[in-house]
Amino acid sequence: MSETMMAVRKLEKAPGLTVEEVPIPEMGVDEVLVAVEAASVCGTDLHIWKWDDWASNRIRPPLTIGHEFAGTVVDVGSAVRHVSIGDYVSAESHVTCGMCFQCRTGQAHMCPMTRILGVDRDGCFADYVSIPEKVVWRNDRNKIPPEIATLQEPFGNGVFATLAHELAGQSVAVLGCGPTGLFSIGIANASGAGSVYAADINDYRLSLATTMGADRVYNPLRQGDDVATWMIEANEGYGVDIVLEMSGAASSIDAAFRGVRNGGRVTLFGIPSTPVRIDVAESMIFKNLTVLALNGRRIFDTWYKTRWLLESGRVDLRPVITKEVSLKEVEEVMKTLAAGQAGKVILRPSIEISQPETRNGLPGVNANVEGQDLHR
Ligand SMILES: [Zn+2]
Ligand SMILES: [Zn+2]
Structure with missing residues (x-):
């Protein structure tokens, strides 16, 4: 195995990213190399x-970024017990402490000591990533290809936010159709929602x-x-049963509270960039609303539901x-996003998408380019 690899790196406290050759990551005794x-x-x-x-408050360059992935384990530390070379895996990106109140009471997704892959430690936009055994999630290669397996981590956010409600037969509105909103629409459908409404300012x-x-x-x-008017008119003048606010925009949060029916449910999942004013009396109390504010995924409950879906x-x-x-x-990708x-x-x-090349001798690296055409 060669000593170096390609990685997408944040090298300076400034905009932009650099793709460069770096050493293959070190691996602790309780970690695996993927x-x-x-x-x-x-x-x-x-x-x-x-x-x-x-980013400027949180990120300490130099850092390899990226936290959503799927790949094959190529090495394991001496203390690793449950993961083997050749396993096809993804990972929970939040590495939690395991010892705090939250971790010990089944709420590790709120661990204040969380370290995130590609944010607080080197991530996966690279040929290899090393991760603790405890965050490894095993995939079944026969059921889920890498380009979908990597999406389990973000899809899990949608699963957590959406399945917090009983959706069968309910009218559900998703405000904000970025990836998590789009995931929520699929999940609401799969869960038997009576009708699914979606709003966004981007066609x-x-x-x-x-x-x-x-x-x-x-x-x-x-x-x-x-x-809000649209939601109310579409639901016999009463508003929708459940609103999932996925955008974080102040106008959309306002619409969520006005467009939900009395006694309905609102989940706030989109993250506003500045404080948002809410009329608690009119928009919550007098409507007898149930309001959830959610973040992250339940570790690992959400992963099992995600896998099943x-x-x-x-x-x-x-x-x-x-x-x-x-x-x-990656630079072009960021501009498009x-x-x-x-x-x-x-x-x-x-792999090089434009010029496929095989990396000889590396176990588990799939060098074919099938799956490039995504609209098959
Ligand atoms: Zn903890
Ligand atoms: Zn993410």
Whole structure:
């Protein structure tokens, strides 16, 4: 095995990313080394590329970024007991402490000591990533290909936010059709929602919403009237049963509270960039609302539900994948994502998409380029 690999790196406290050759990561005794077959780009990576306030406060360069992936274990530390070379895996990106109150009471997704792959330690936009055994999630290669397996991590966010409600027979509105909103639409459909409404200010995303199973879509920028009025009129003047607010936009949060029916449920999952004013009396108390504010995934409860939804084919994520590219094209990918013109983009670290080449002698690296055409 060669000593070096390609990786997407944040080298300076400034916008941009660098693709460079670096040593293959060290591995602790309780860690495993994974040859990455597919990785996917997340909003978090976009923040790091842009170098916004969040990124400049959190990220300490130099750092290999990326936290969503699927690949094959090529080495294991001496204390690893449950993972073997050759295992086909993904990972929970949140490495939690295991010892705090939250971790010890089944709420590890709220661990204050969480370290995130590609944020607080080197991540997976590289040929190899080393991860603790305890975050490894085993996949079945016969049931879930790498470009879908890598999406389990972000899809899990949608699973956690959406399945917090009893959805069968309910009217459900998804406000904000970025990847998590699109996932929620598929999950609501798979769960027997009576009707699924989707709103976004981007027509490209609304077309994906329709593909994912939204019954009706709405663009408030283009269609004039406001989203709340649309939801109310579409539901006999009462409003929808459940609103999933996935955008974090203040106007959308306002629409969520006005468009939900009395006694309905609102989940706030989109993250506002600045404080948002809410009229608690009018929009919550007098409507007898149930309001959930959720973040992350339950570790590992959500992963089991996620696996079932994907392996069973109940939710098909292929329409959300816009394209697959090599690591070198990451800059272009970030520009496309920043322009809102992509769902999920898959990085294929171990292959050159334009000029396929085989890496001889490395176990588990799949050097074929099948799956490039995503709309099969
Ligand atoms: Zn992510
Ligand atoms: Zn903890």
